[in-house]
Amino acid sequence: MPENDPKQPHDEGSGVSRREFLKISSISVAAVPIMGTHVVEAAGEPVKVYGPGKVPVELTINGKKHALQLEPRVTLLDALRDHLEITGAKRVCDRGECGACTVLMDGKAVYACAVLAIETQGRPITTVESLMQGELLHPVQQAFVDNDASQCGFCTPGFVVAAKAFLDKHPQPTAEDIRRGLSGNFCRCGTYHGIQQAIAQMAQKGV
Amino acid sequence: MPDYSWPAAEQRTLIGKRVSRVDAPLKVSGRAKYxxxxxxxxxxxxxxxxxxxxxxxxxxxxxxxxxxxxxxxxxxxxxxxxxxxxxxxxxxxxxxxxxxxxxxxxxxxxxxxxxxxxHLVSDAEPPAGVGGVPGPMSEDDIWDATDLMSPPQVASQVSQLGVTFKASPDVIDEFKKFGLPAEIVEAIQKAAYHPLAESSHSASWYQKASALHQGDPDKAFAGAEAVSEGLYGAPVITHCCLETxxxxxxxxxxxxxxxxxxxxxxxxxxxxxxxxxxxxxxxxxxxxxxxxxxxxxxxxxxxxxxxxxxxxxxxxxxxxxxxLERDSELQVAGARPSAYARVKVAAKTDGTLTAWHSESWGTGGPGGGGMPPIPYLFNIPNQHKEHTAIRNNIGPARAWRAPNHPQAAAITMCALDDLAAKLNLDPLELFRKNLGITGPRAENYREEFAIAADLMGWKDKWRGRGQDRSGSVARGLGLSIHTWGGRGHSSDCDLTLHPDGSVDIKLGSQDLGTGTRTCILMVAAETLGLPIEAISLYIGDTMYPPSGGSGGSTTIGGVSSSTRRAAVDAREGLFTKVAPALNAQPADLECVNGTVRVKSDPSRSLSWKQACSKLGAVPLTARGKNPDKSKPPDLTNSGVGGVQMAEVEVDTDTGVAKVKKIVAVQDCGLIIDLKTAESQCYGALIMGITYALYEEKIMDQLTGRMLNPNMQFYRLAGISDIPELVVHMMTGKGYDERGVIGLGEPPVISPGAAISNAVANAIGVRVPFLPLTPDRVLKALADHNLD
Incomplete structure (x- = not known):
């Protein structure tokens, strides 16, 4: 289990997490289910409640704005995959444990399954799909290819995004930095050896 | 007839080289569609x-x-x-x-x-005397029987065996309410009452497999110079595919x-x-x-x-x-059967193995399952083996990479390691001493042991049990060996040359991430003298010629053989069409570097595109098959060997075991892509560390449900758990000429045994069961100190 995982959205101060949302929604369950928003009192404070039906949500994905109608309970991951057909981020654990759905929010790595789509409004999201420049792979992607850092490839997009975010922050990582910084992603085929080599290669290049 | 055999080493342009997997760019960019x-x-x-x-x-x-x-x-x-x-x-x-x-x-x-x-979800050691003759029937047994037999048959069985419960009016009403046929209800009312609930459950849950006997184990144990006894095993684990x-x-x-x-x-x-x-x-x-x-x-x-x-x-x-959701994936979509055994093994003082005795058990869910292949690899002359299958309610088992071999290796190699410790022998010596009874790959193991020992620094590092400590940190080394078949499965391949020079290949195969696409393209490109990029490959569709399922490491041998035959036949067809234009006989031509040319006079040549234009208006398709006795030689083979050595550090205060280094030396015949072959080994070692240290499908005895159906508590190794990994592939003479053999399974067999042996070497005592979690390590130490 990753210690001090930098990708847990609570650390980012990103507003309402999925778990907190569930608490709020259980408070509002007695409220009349109408479209859009309304306000209920929870713990003595007025809380704006969305849904439970579909509400308008505007997402900024890879620099493009998308207007969607989503239930507030829809995660960013499901919005990307099932509503926008942006399927690079994978659904594996669906509860913030494995990293296969890693995307960048405000330039920082987050688990897209642990963030509600509605909470990412106004915050730019970058997915693995946008890393290529035309037909040219991003240097991190090329390093993954060169070092055979994928097998079945299902964890790979999450790892690539996590690796990019990590290298942006630690351009000259030590081996120990790599082990710590990428411990929030799991692979079942066992491609960690190639991933270590790929990131070490990037570090040597000073990217 | 054309020569289908693999090109000689000095002629190979691609086969055996390190080539990056062709679908990696799709995978790293999120464009690969699952x-x-x-x-x-x-x-x-x-x-x-x-x-x-x-x-x-x-x-x-x-x-x-x-x-x-x-x-x-x-x-x-x-x-x-x-x-x-x-x-x-x-x-x-x-x-x-x-x-x-x-x-x-x-x-x-x-x-x-x-x-x-x-329900029963435990796979603990069966109570003594269970299995065999069916006992009286419980309510549960009767309901089960109605799923399998007609009402008269069930009624007759109830009358014969009796029941374990009192047929009170309440019980009878309950049966009627849930629709039990009247004749069975009647039989229950008349049946003899045997209040032996335990024996009834035994009848339905435990199944004694027939005992196997070889040589004269009683005599061999009676006259043995040394006997080692121990308890070993591996639990049920899941597949945990990331794509459910x-x-x-x-x-x-x-x-x-x-x-x-x-x-x-x-x-x-x-x-x-x-x-x-x-x-x-x-x-x-x-x-x-x-x-x-x-x-x-x-x-x-x-x-x-x-x-x-x-x-x-x-x-x-x-x-x-x-x-499937993640929890269902872990609960119902695949589990590896458990295997545990009480083992007695006898040897001469010089380490020569003489006798084996095992009482094993395990579960593969409702089906029970069979005896693991123990003793693994070493055909000890005198053996007695008994196995009890537990048929419980944990869900069905499925083939798990190298079915039954990792469990058999964990039981056997750990028992032999304990024996070596008892004899005060270096296990490397004991294993080498007995290679003669491992079968046809004995010399192969000998060669691999020498390389592995060198790469690990075994001679310098190895100490007797519990003798390499500083403070609470104990260091140790362990080893294991394994085998697998890996002959290519049946595969059909269509390779088409188009008049414009384009080439496509179609097979109903699949690439599990092993590099199948890359290898097919390498074989075709090598045969046609083209770069890989010049060929389009289509797999994964039933519109294409059928190819076998990817299991048992059979894919590489199958698809490489069918592709080679298709490419050779297509090339011969092209030569026939091109020969007149080059004033040559078809047999005098060769495909090299994107040209078709005369072997004896390379200046007489056509570019690939010019050559294909001679096909006329119709593309040329060749169907290659595996197996195909009409087109010799056999391009695939069976039987590989591998040796692995692990180095660990165990903190005896916390019980945490860490793998510091693993060396894997492996052969698999002729290697097509050395890069993806090595990745199979790296991946297998990492998967091996995972099942050796972390993985277990934990069942709640009370509710009958899996307690850890998520990726937080069903623990996979992460990048920070990965030690120095050294992979050495056996290539060249003695290996290449055997043909192509599968590699997916073999390197995942030994890590559990090698790591367990290294932990035993470090802390001086055996931790009986995988995974080697801190609580088990501490318990083994405590048990030992109590002795």
Missing amino acids: SYDYTRPGMLFGKILRSPYAKARIVSIDTSAAEKMPGVKAVEIIQKPGTTVQWAGDEIVGVAAVDEPTAEDAIRVIKVQYQQLP HGSTAEWPDKDHLLVHLSTQNVSGIPGQMAEPLGLPAANIRQQQDHIGGGFGSKFAADRWDITAARLSKKAGGKPVRMM
Whole structure:
């Protein structure tokens, strides 16, 4: 289990997490289910409640704005995959444990399954799909290819995004930095050896 | 006849080199599409209601509220009332709705009444004297029997065996209420009462496999110079594929089904779906570009896939996506059987093995399962083996990478390591001493041991048990060896040369991430003298010629052989067309560097494109097959050996074991792509560290459910758990000429045994069962200190 995982959205101060949302929604369950928003009192404070039906949500994905109608309970991951057909981020654990759905929010790595789509409004999201420049792979992607850092490839997009975010922050990582910084992603085929080599290669290049 | 044999080493331009996998750019950029990624306009989302009980009879199902829910398009009862559910998570009802939240809501309003029945989810050592003759029947046994036999047969069995419960009026009423046929009820009322609940459960849960005997073990043990006894084993683990099982199904018209099913067995899917759906297999098309892990668990069209197809039909043919949730994936979509054994092994003082005695047990779920192949690899002359299969309610087992071998290796290699410790021998010496009884790969192991020992620094590092410590940190070394078959499966390959010079290849195979695509292209490119990029490859579709399922490390031998034969035949066909233009005989031509030229006079040549223009208007397609006795030689082979050594550090205060280094030396005949071959080994070592230290499907005895069906508590190794890994592939003379042999399974067999042996060497005492978790390490130390 990753210690001090930098990708847990609570650390980012990103507003309402999925778990907190569930608490709020259980408070509002007695409220009349109408479209859009309304306000209920929870713990003595007025809380704006969305849904439970579909509400308008505007997402900024890879620099493009998308207007969607989503239930507030829809995660960013499901919005990307099932509503926008942006399927690079994978659904594996669906509860913030494995990293296969890693995307960048405000330039920082987050688990897209642990963030509600509605909470990412106004915050730019970058997915693995946008890393290529035309037909040219991003240097991190090329390093993954060169070092055979994928097998079945299902964890790979999450790892690539996590690796990019990590290298942006630690351009000259030590081996120990790599082990710590990428411990929030799991692979079942066992491609960690190639991933270590790929990131070490990037570090040597000073990217 | 053309020469189909693999090119000689000095002629190879691609085979045996390190080539980057061709689909890596798609995978690193998120463009690779998996079954889970396949979306269609108007697609519906499928969900399954699953049993909360490990064993229960379904009494009634009410789906009316779900059917009325807006957005729900189809509801399908999977198991009808009256059926007995045999594991928690078993499928009861399927639903398809316009979106996933609606499907989830629909599942929640379905009402199912169950009659709970006693379950067993433990695989602890069976109580003495169980198994064999069936005892009197419990209520549970009677219900089970009604699933298998006609009412008169059940009634007759009840009369013969008696019952374990008092047939009070209440009990009889209960039976009647749940619809037990009258003649069975009557038999129960008349049956003899034997209040032996335990023996009844024993009859249904434990099955004694027949004992196996070889030589004269009693005599050998009586005269043994040394005997070592121990307890060893490996628990049930899951496959935990990152892409869960499932599919998307749609009916383009009422007679045709299109499925995108995540599978290791593309060509085999239509045949499996045909009968349950009442549709000719020819009318079913399966497509898959990429698969997110299988490891042996994805050969079948599962019940949820059949359900998706039925829901789609009910919904007018609309696509229905039915992918399992993570918890279901871990509960029901694949488990490796457990295996445990009490072992006695005898040897001479010089380490020569003389006798083996084992009493083993384990579970593969409701089916029980067989004896693991112990003693593994070493055919000890005198043996006695008994096995008890536990038929419990944990869910069915599936093939797990190298089925039964990792468990057998963990039992055998650990027993031999303990024996070496008892004899005060270096285990490397004991293993080498007995290589003569390992079969045809003995010399291969000898060579691999020398290389592995060198790469590990075994001679300098190895100490006796518990003798390399500083403070609370104990260091140790361990080893293990393994074998596998890996002969190529049946495979058909169509290779087409087009008049414009383009080339395509079609096979109904699949690439599990092992590098299958890359290897097919390397073989074809090598044969045609073209760069890999000049060839288009199409796999993963039942529209293409059939190829076997990817299991048992059979794919590489199959597809490389069929592709080689197709490419050689296509090349010969091209030579025939081109020969007149070069004023040569077809046999005098060769394909080199994108040209077709005369061997004796390379200046007489045509570019590839010019050569293909001689085909005329019609493309040339050659069908290559494996096996194909009419086109010798045999291009694939069977039987590999591998040696692994592990170095660990164990903190005896905390019980935490860390792997510091693993060396793997492996052969697999002629290697096509050295890069992806090495990756198979690296990956297998990492998977091996995972099952050696972390993985276990933990069942709750009370509720009968899995306690850790998520990726937080079903622990996989992470990048920070990975030590120095050294992989050495055996190549060159003595290996290459054997032909192509599979590699997926063998390197995953030894890590558990090697790591367990290294931990025993470090702390001076055996931790009996994998995974070697801190609590088990500490208990083993405590038990030892108490001795």
